[in-house]
Amino acid sequence: MKLNSDEGGDSKNKIDVLSKIDELKVIANNHYLRENYDEAIKIAEEIMDIAEEAKLYSVVREEGEHIATLYKQAKSDHKFVAVREDFESLKEDYEKLLAQDKIADAHNLLQRFEKDYRKNMHLNSFKRVKDLFIEDEILWNEFHTRQLNLIRQLEPLEIQFNSYVNTNNLLLAGETLDKAKKLLEKLKDSNVLRKWEITQARFLELKKKYDLDEDVENDLKEVSNLTENYEFNKAKNILNTKIDLLHKSDFSDYSRKLEAKLKYVVDAESKYLKLEGDINELERNIKQNVSQNQFKEAINNINQIIKISRFIGKTNYLENYAKYIDILEEKIKINSKIEDTNYIVKKLNVQGMEALKSEDYIVSLEIYKRIVDLIKNINQ
Incomplete structure (x- = not known):
């Protein structure tokens, strides 16, 4: 704006300038009240330009200070807005975590929020933020107390479990582990949970070996019974099936044990078949001796058959042999x-x-x- 230099004109121009400045101040104040600080600063800068041209240095200084205040206010307001926006998002996430009973995660979320803003903001000046921190502190203390109680209850169970495992009492060890699991369902301490995961894995491995050992022993007993009854094919089928299964696992010791038993069964079967062959040969001798009226030799053959038959368990025809004698x-x-x-x-x-x-x-x-x-x- 160009001002006239004559005295009368100066007076009139100053009045016009001051009037213009007042109008702009009203506009700037309206922007300020609406928290439009950027617009308020622009108007204040325009006022400074007008005042400086009119050599109204007091106005220039005043507006300069006002602009500085606006800058601070704008910066502060930006932080407050950011805090409010972040807090609303955080509170929503916080409540979701609580609904899922993830108290530790919710607490950590709030702690990170505090860490992010505590250097530049006094968070307690926000009532809702302060209230949430108080609520979280109560929840966290209660949660921490419950967790400590759970850990204390787990300690004697751990001692019992180890004692039962060391004495190979897997039944009571399993019952103790079941009791611990009920407590572990409520526990959130990752270190303790990890320790019990290792404990459970150890138990399952021992239980697997115990069950397998029992299963193998039962199979060996059944194989022995079948072998005694000369049911070699059934015995070999049981052993071969279990050996194939064990070859696919890490329990090679059991596999070797069963393979040794299989060799025993095969040897027993071989001896059995030889004795059966001897019986067949003796039966041929009987026919020949009878045809030659060598009855005593035939009776001797029959007695040998009876002896072998009793030894290998073929007793079905013993009565017939006795009648034949x-x-x-x-x-x-x-x-x-x-x-x-x-x-x-x-x-x-x-x-x-x-x-x-x-x-x-x-x-x-x-x-x-x-x-x-x-x-x-x-x-x-």
């Missing part, structure tokens, strides 16, 4: 009787022939009648 012994008796009769008949026949030569027909006839009677009595 009775039959053969009867044949032996008959053969013996026939042999004795043949001997007597031969002697009588000689006597009869001599009687005929002597024409002693009566004696000869009696001798031949006796021979006939002897022959008839053979099968009686």
